[in-house]
Amino acid sequence: MITSFLVKSLDRTIITAVAILLGLAALVPALNLMTAPDHPLHVPTYLVSLFGKYLTYALLALALDLVWGFCGILSLGHAAFFALGGYAMGMYLMRQIGARGSYGNPLLPDFMVFLNWKELPWFWYGFDMFWFAALMVVLVPGLIAFVFGWFAFRSRVNGVYLSIITQAMTYALLLAFFRNDMGFGGNNGLTDFKDILGFNIQADGTRAALFAASALALAVSLVITSGIVRSKFGKVLVALRDAESRTRFLGYRVEHMKLFAFTVSAMMAGVAGALYVPQVGIINPGEFDPGNSIEVVIWTAVGGRGTLIGPIIGAVLVNGGKSIFTAAFPEFWLFALGGLFVLVTLFLPKGVVGTLQQHLARRRANREAARKNGEAEFAAAEPMAAE
Amino acid sequence: MYRFIQTVLMALFLTVAATPWVRAEEGLRDLVNALGEAKLSNMDEHIAALARTGDPKVVPILEALGEGNLYARKADGQVFLTDGTGSKLALTDPVSGDSAGEAPKTALSKVKVNNSVRRAVRTALGSLTLLSPDRDARLKAAKSVLQSPDADALDAVENALAAEKDAEVRALLEQARATSLLVSDRPVEEKRQAIRMMKQRGGRDALPVLSSALGSADEALKPDIEAALANIEQTQALWAAGQNVWYGLSLGSVLLLAAIGLAITFGVMGIINMAHGEMVMLGAYTTFLVQEVVRNSYPGLFDWSLAIALPLAFLVTGAVGFAIERGVIRFLYGRPLETLLATWGISLILQQSVRTIFGPTNREVGNPSWMSGAFELGGLTITWNRLWIILFALAVFAALLFLLKKTRMGLQMRAVTQNRRMASSMGIRTPWIDALTFALGSGIAGMAGVALSQIDNVSPNLGQGYIIDSFMVVVFGGVGNLWGTLVGAFSLGILNKFLEPYAGAVLGKILVLVLIILFIQKRPRGLFALKGRAVEA
Numbered sequence: 024m025i026t027s028f029l030v031k032s033l034d035r036t037i038i039t040a041v042a043i044l045l046g047l048a049a050l051v052p053a054l055n056l057m058t059a060p061d062h063p064l065h066v067p068t069y070l071v072s073l074f075g076k077y078l079t080y081a082l083l084a085l086a087l088d089l090v091w092g093f094c095g096i097l098s099l100g101h102a103a104f105f106a107l108g109g110y111a112m113g114m115y116l117m118r119q120i121g122a123r124g125s126y127g128n129p130l131l132p133d134f135m136v137f138l139n140w141k142e143l144p145w146f147w148y149g150f151d152m153f154w155f156a157a158l159m160v161v162l163v164p165g166l167i168a169f170v171f172g173w174f175a176f177r178s179r180v181n182g183v184y185l186s187i188i189t190q191a192m193t194y195a196l197l198l199a200f201f202r203n204d205m206g207f208g209g210n211n212g213l214t215d216f217k218d219i220l221g222f223n224i225q226a227d228g229t230r231a232a233l234f235a236a237s238a239l240a241l242a243v244s245l246v247i248t249s250g251i252v253r254s255k256f257g258k259v260l261v262a263l264r265d266a267e268s269r270t271r272f273l274g275y276r277v278e279h280m281k282l283f284a285f286t287v288s289a290m291m292a293g294v295a296g297a298l299y300v301p302q303v304g305i306i307n308p309g310e311f312d313p314g315n316s317i318e319v320v321i322w323t324a325v326g327g328r329g330t331l332i333g334p335i336i337g338a339v340l341v342n343g344g345k346s347i348f349t350a351a352f353p354e355f356w357l358f359a360l361g362g363l364f365v366l367v368t369l370f371l372p373k374g375v376v377g378t379l380q381q382h383l384a385r386r387r388a389n390r391e392a393a394r395k396n397g398e399a400e401f402a403a404a405e406p407m408a409a410e
Numbered sequence: 411m412y413r414f415i416q417t418v419l420m421a422l423f424l425t426v427a428a429t430p431w432v433r434a435e436e437g438l439r440d441l442v443n444a445l446g447e448a449k450l451s452n453m454d455e456h457i458a459a460l461a462r463t464g465d466p467k468v469v470p471i472l473e474a475l476g477e478g479n480l481y482a483r484k485a486d487g488q489v490f491l492t493d494g495t496g497s498k499l500a501l502t503d504p505v506s507g508d509s510a511g512e513a514p515k516t517a518l519s520k521v522k523v524n525n526s527v528r529r530a531v532r533t534a535l536g537s538l539t540l541l542s543p544d545r546d547a548r549l550k551a552a553k554s555v556l557q558s559p560d561a562d563a564l565d566a567v568e569n570a571l572a573a574e575k576d577a578e579v580r581a582l583l584e585q586a587r588a589t590s591l592l593v594s595d596r597p598v599e600e601k602r603q604a605i606r607m608m609k610q611r612g613g614r615d616a617l618p619v620l621s622s623a624l625g626s627a628d629e630a631l632k633p634d635i636e637a638a639l640a641n642i643e644q645t646q647a648l649w650a651a652g653q654n655v656w657y658g659l660s661l662g663s664v665l666l667l668a669a670i671g672l673a674i675t676f677g678v679m680g681i682i683n684m685a686h687g688e689m690v691m692l693g694a695y696t697t698f699l700v701q702e703v704v705r706n707s708y709p710g711l712f713d714w715s716l717a718i719a720l721p722l723a724f725l726v727t728g729a730v731g732f733a734i735e736r737g738v739i740r741f742l743y744g745r746p747l748e749t750l751l752a753t754w755g756i757s758l759i760l761q762q763s764v765r766t767i768f769g770p771t772n773r774e775v776g777n778p779s780w781m782s783g784a785f786e787l788g789g790l791t792i793t794w795n796r797l798w799i800i801l802f803a804l805a806v807f808a809a810l811l812f813l814l815k816k817t818r819m820g821l822q823m824r825a826v827t828q829n830r831r832m833a834s835s836m837g838i839r840t841p842w843i844d845a846l847t848f849a850l851g852s853g854i855a856g857m858a859g860v861a862l863s864q865i866d867n868v869s870p871n872l873g874q875g876y877i878i879d880s881f882m883v884v885v886f887g888g889v890g891n892l893w894g895t896l897v898g899a900f901s902l903g904i905l906n907k908f909l910e911p912y913a914g915a916v917l918g919k920i921l922v923l924v925l926i927i928l929f930i931q932k933r934p935r936g937l938f939a940l941k942g943r944a945v946e947a
Binding site for chain 2: 097178182183321355358360362372
């Protein structure tokens, strides 16, 4: 069954993309660790971390594409799921600091000592174990998405209304996480991480491993989403995206299907956040900013929604552009980003990949038509020649 | 007694009308000079005699006496106010107030004071100001007694009460008498009356007086005081609730202002305009520019700056809105999610433009004089700027309603949004109406910016703070319904302010957001939903 799922889920593009990702997962750490710093092929550590971060963004964009591109749900709250996953990982990393914090408290993280807390709040229990934290990374965003989606889809909140209330959700979370009483570090968030699974988080080897893990997670998610999208279920998802009422009248439980896609997508976003935090070394409430969620949407739109590799390319392109731009002309980045929003929606509604695919498909169709025409002419010409 | 003297003085005034001031001054001078010869034992009689004149000039003399700055010249027994330390003192004539040169200390003898003299001075001063012919001075004196009740002041207060005719000052004096009575050693029955009186009056400052009296009072009085305390606290709680409603209305008016333009662009046209907050911001910056020009060129017009800025802001943001509609949004009709993204992009560009031109820091926008200050209404404190903003929000709402329901343009707008093709067949230029409607919504956002510049920081991020709230208001109230926006704004504002004391500002806001999210589950189309075919469009 798994093999048939795999076979069905893969086409040439996906296979190529997965192969490239796996290749990167092996090659980049190798080039970083095994070559001398002055070697022409050496990849410096900061680039490894930078691209590792892009890969987690790509995973987030892919998660959004599953709901927006294939299900028609424009979620403006995906950065919230990303941040929740990040916080779950951040809590594990905080517990790993142990007595090495500035206050030397073996149990309480520094900010709790600073706030004069006497004992660990109940929701911090268990985060000293990696498996528990890893479980929470998927469960917490998944659960919130499930509950939120359960209410929203059941009462048929859709279109822009859904977008607006997802935005309200992330805004409420933003305000909540800014509070010191919440027990998540308030304004400063969680930072000063020391090690992960016993490895120093600053070490080159750990960073390379995190990069490989991000590439691997992205490849696995790509296979999973591709499997979902190419299955019969995926076909119904696309149908409800294009004509929700009609799909419902045909007898499909539209809200259940939406809920499934939304929850899976939120879990993927959570994983992305969990991989993001150890690579950048901090998680704070700013990640919940509604603007961030909208920015994810533009990555997906630039790459091409409704295509699976589009969001990945879009996320890397936009964020690469952001890194270059903010270094070279910091004050113009927002102009560029704003312009990108306007231009892409006006002139590239299918995104880079979508437009390219359309172009290729048209060329193939033309060639096909030309060949058929040629055959027909040939067939028509034959009897004449025979005469 | 005082009235008697007043009558006598008045009679004197009438009879010797030709030289009244000379006479009065001579009398005063004699009284003052008498101080220099008086003994400590009969000093209080002299002080009382001075106080009885009711002359405002007596006040500085008595003050100087209390502080030990009154000296008599040994040579002729003249008494002077003195100033300075060391061997030489500067003399001031007590009656005319003119400088009388300097004199060595040895040529002067100090008018002696002890504690009982000082007390007499204080009482005389209190009653003097309480009896002052200036109404404001009496009011101030009565208030100061009310705020620091003193058994010694009781006689003075009662004297003043007998002579007072002004109703407001009388009321204050009666309260002052009641508070002073409680700390005095008067009979229980009188005190009970005073308590009843304070209970009627209520007010926050009565609470500490009563509760401190509770400790030292007679057993017989305790139930009275406790009842009065409970009563006052209850009224106070009622006023506090009233104040919360007021704050809620004030917040609601801000929400209404921010959301009302959105009710047009989103509610009526169905365009998700994420750049709406930036229109508000542009309106605020227009106000800033107008005030800069006014300040530099026509400072006299400063109070009018908001009135000047209002139409300008409407035009500026209306023009920007027109350009956005023609340049971007018209290509995206029927694709609401894309419109959302494109307008978000526009909002980023507008924000960054303003940041580049005006800098990232807050710009100062001043309050005109008629918008600053506050007044009291019962137990409520009402600031003028909040009141004006509430009135302004309601005025904008009314004007917009009139425009939509009663004018030709409003008719065409409604026709286009209800059935575009039919409207077009009837000869309405639908693209033109689209652009005008969007410009109208943006222009109103700009006017909101003028008002919000008075209570918020004018910075490039001004609009971002309002965008989510405005969408919440419109969605909560029901899309396509201006009344829904009004009700939505005020109910969210009041709800927010009532949650705040229990949950804190941030948690209150979170609760409101969660409530809205839950509410939308229940009624996906808001409080006042459109019915019929428009829903499915």
